[in-house]
Amino acid sequence: MKTAADLDEMIAKYASVGFTDATPLLEAGLESLSLLRLAVETAADDDAEIDATRLVDLRTVGDLKQWLSELAAVGAERGDAR
Numbered sequence: 001m002k003t004a005a006d007l008d009e010m011i012a013k014y015a016s017v018g019f020t021d022a023t024p025l026l027e028a029g030l031e032s033l034s035l036l037r038l039a040v041e042t043a044a045d046d047d048a049e050i051d052a053t054r055l056v057d058l059r060t061v062g063d064l065k066q067w068l069s070e071l072a073a074v075g076a077e078r079g080d081a082r
Helices: 004-012 032-042 052-057 061-081
Strands: none
Touching: 004 032, 004 061, 032 052, 032 061
């Protein structure tokens, strides 16, 4: 499972400015393509389904981190079931 520090490091690769959990995604320079790339990197399973419709609900870096944590957890659960 990814830690908050892991997620911050991953997000920093795509952000164009410094950020906190309260920073709006657009202010951090994070757009839909970078969000999808982060989702693919975070998914622990290559076959994981990524619900891109959830992107419309993401407003802040904190929202993004929550979503990425959920993706990582689902992938980890699928890996345990194998």
